[in-house]
Amino acid sequence: MAAVAAAAGTFARRMARSGVLFPRSSPQVWPQAARQPPGLLPAQRRAFSNNKILVELDTSSGVATMKFKSPPVNSLSLDFLTEFCISLEKLENDRACRGLIITSAIPRVFSSGLDITEMCGKSTEHYAEFWRAVQEMWIRLYGSNLVTVAAINGSSPAGGCLIALSCDYRIMVENPKYVIGLNEAQLGIVAPFWFKDTFVNAVGHRAAERSLQLGLLHSVPEAHRMGLVDEVVPEEKLQEKAVAVMAQWLALPDHARQLTKSMMRKTFRTLSSSHPKTPSRSHFQRTWRC
Numbered sequence: 573m574a575a576v577a578a579a580a581g582t583f584a585r586r587m588a589r590s591g592v593l594f595p596r597s598s599p600q601v602w603p604q605a606a607r608q609p610p611g612l613l614p615a616q617r618r619a620f621s622n623n624k625i626l627v628e629l630d631t632s633s634g635v636a637t638m639k640f641k642s643p644p645v646n647s648l649s650l651d652f653l654t655e656f657c658i659s660l661e662k663l664e665n666d667r668a669c670r671g672l673i674i675t676s677a678i679p680r681v682f683s684s685g686l687d688i689t690e691m692c693g694k695s696t697e698h699y700a701e702f703w704r705a706v707q708e709m710w711i712r713l714y715g716s717n718l719v720t721v722a723a724i725n726g727s728s729p730a731g732g733c734l735i736a737l738s739c740d741y742r743i744m745v746e747n748p749k750y751v752i753g754l755n756e757a758q759l760g761i762v763a764p765f766w767f768k769d770t771f772v773n774a775v776g777h778r779a780a781e782r783s784l785q786l787g788l789l790h791s792v793p794e795a796h797r798m799g800l801v802d803e804v805v806p807e808e809k810l811q812e813k814a815v816a817v818m819a820q821w822l823a824l825p826d827h828a829r830q831l832t833k834s835m836m837r838k839t840f841r842t843l844s845s846s847h848p849k850t851p852s853r854s855h856f857q858r859t860w861r862c
């Protein structure tokens with residue numbers, strides 16, 4: 573009981589620190605417009621924003637768009653991760669929302685991965701809190717009941733790639749400067765097993781093994797060839813394509829799709845039930861030499 577209260581206190585402190593703002597007049601449950609036949613209602617949009625993430629929900633289609641807006645590179649800081657989880661939970665609890673498109677409002681970068689400054693020179697408690705937030709982000713997104721589409725409009729190394737991999741479908745902008753992959757080995761660190769499993773689930777064992785051991789960041793055509801991204805489009809077509817893919821996935825009955833997703837994503841249950849050990853301060857110090 574004490575542990576639950578402590579966890580609730582930690583979450584509340586993180587929320588307060590994150591500066592998350594909810595619209596004052598926002599009802600607990602948004603209208604069920606998503607279940608109306610298309611065309612009967614005019615498009616309705618609702619938005620909520622906080623410091624690092626902007627969310628817009630089109631209640632007529634049931635599709636929300638989450639835009640990362642944390643300059644310079646959308647790194648996954650503790651505040652960012654907290655805002656992400658709160659935003660996702662808010663959408664999941666909203667009966668008007670059935671699908672989520674994740675993209676970036678920062679030019680040329682989808683997300684640069686975990687915020688390296690969170691992993692250096694901090695207290696043991698901070699490392700534990702940060703690592704819990706990383707796991708929570710993945711558990712919530714990988715296990716989400718929503719249809720999730722990553723619209724990847726920039727480079728996406730390491731933790732950024734994990735966010736994309738955790739979605740149901742990945743569309744990336746064709747640009748010779750953009751790269752994506754789990755490059756941890758190049759940084760002298762090891763991608764946690766649930767990063768690895770999520771990667772294997774997308775590209776298969778052999779491609780994942782080679783890519784992980786070499787810590788490769790793949791060009792967009794290479795990522796497409798190996799199945800790391802499902803589709804490649806010009807920048808100006810990204811949103812249109814994401815909406816079209818979403819419509820295809822949302823055409824199915826939710827319960828059948830959700831149960832199928834849950835059946836396919838078994839790793840999710842492994843981590844969420846195994847209470848992994850929080851890395852120690854010395855582990856972080858050894859890893860990052862700080």
Ligand SMILES: CC/C=C\C/C=C\C/C=C\CCC/C=C/C(=O)SCCNC(=O)CCNC(=O)[C@H](O)C(C)(C)COP(=O)(O)OP(=O)(O)OC[C@H]1O[C@@H](n2cnc3c(N)ncnc32)[C@H](O)[C@@H]1OP(=O)(O)O
Pocket residue numbers: 644645647648680681683684685686687688689703727729730731732755756759761762763764848849850851855856859
């Ligand atoms: C049970 C658990 C058990 C054990 C776990 C134990 C320990 C945990 C240990 C490890 C964790 C493993 C998993 C790790 C995952 C990660 O995500 S690690 C982060 C990896 N990220 C990267 O390697 C990306 C590095 N960045 C880039 O490649 C480029 O910045 C970019 C391609 C994203 C963008 O390029 P540019 O547009 O050219 O921008 P700049 O490079 O000039 O950068 C601008 C600015 O941003 C700062 N920055 C970049 N990335 C990060 C980051 N990840 N975190 C924080 N800050 C970042 C960069 O330093 C620049 O800052 P300034 O110099 O302008 O101050």
